[in-house]
Amino acid sequence: MKQGQYGIGRIGIYYLIGLFSLAAFGLLLVAAGSATADGYELPPREDAPETPITDLPVVATGQGARMHLQAHFSQNWPWESMHWQEDLWLKVQWLDEDGVWQDVAGWQGSLDAIQQKEDWVGMKEFWFADAQLGTGPYRWQMFAVDDGRLLNTSDPFYLPTKSGDLMALDLMLQP
Template identity: 30%
Template sequence: MKKKLTLLLLVLLMGPAILAFTHRPAAELPPRPPPATPIRGAQIALVLPPAVVPSPGWWSVVQWQDDRGQWHDVDGWQGTFDPATGRVVWWVGPEHLGRGPFRWLVYDTAERLYEVGRSAPFQMPGQHLTLLEIALMLPAAD
């Protein structure tokens, strides 16, 4: 009986140790993608009057005004209208939120020979994840 008890204890004590050395751990899980970075910023969109369809060559430019009242082009915020929507949309980084004044100019081509219209001065959106729609003012027909 003592031998049986010793054998049973030996199996009970050594069994898990043997299994620990012979058991292979499951393969590591693949790395998880990093958590999404919160989106910081907003958008501005140039909106045309309902009856106006932009010509394919129309060129839009966003400008900012300095302390002396002079207007300057914003690098990177220039381009043509989206043919599907008839709009121009730009991303506004968090460093520009709430700043201004800005304005939007539209020319007949990228060469800027003729101004088609302009927006009133505006401030950039003040909050993240907002869309500010800016209306284009066209000159009155004579």
């Protein structure tokens, strides 16, 4: 086939395909650039607390600290009917100035990992900013997902006062 016999040769077709692809890519970039977070609103969260944790704004000025929650499973834990990751839910709460425990948004969920030490221990770790150092009191609770039954509640505690610290809190779980 000669170039020009049917109007556009093979090289011309590849050129047009490339040109159209480049134009489509450019349009996608323009559309993606105009789709900023300013134009979108997130759906409301059902688990967000109605009152803030503190009146002070939380600003991460340093490295923060970590809270390591450790759930110790009893010897008679029903592993066949209560899976450590699917059937358990934990949350951290703080005590407000009226003496009411409030859920801390973002400090809840299923366990991250499990390992065997002297017993089986499920773990969950949370990070918090330096602005939250030394605040409290807090507590954490573990629930059975299927019926919402409270399995156990920790003693009240305060967050560490030093940036970079790791705080470990233990809780025994009975079925």
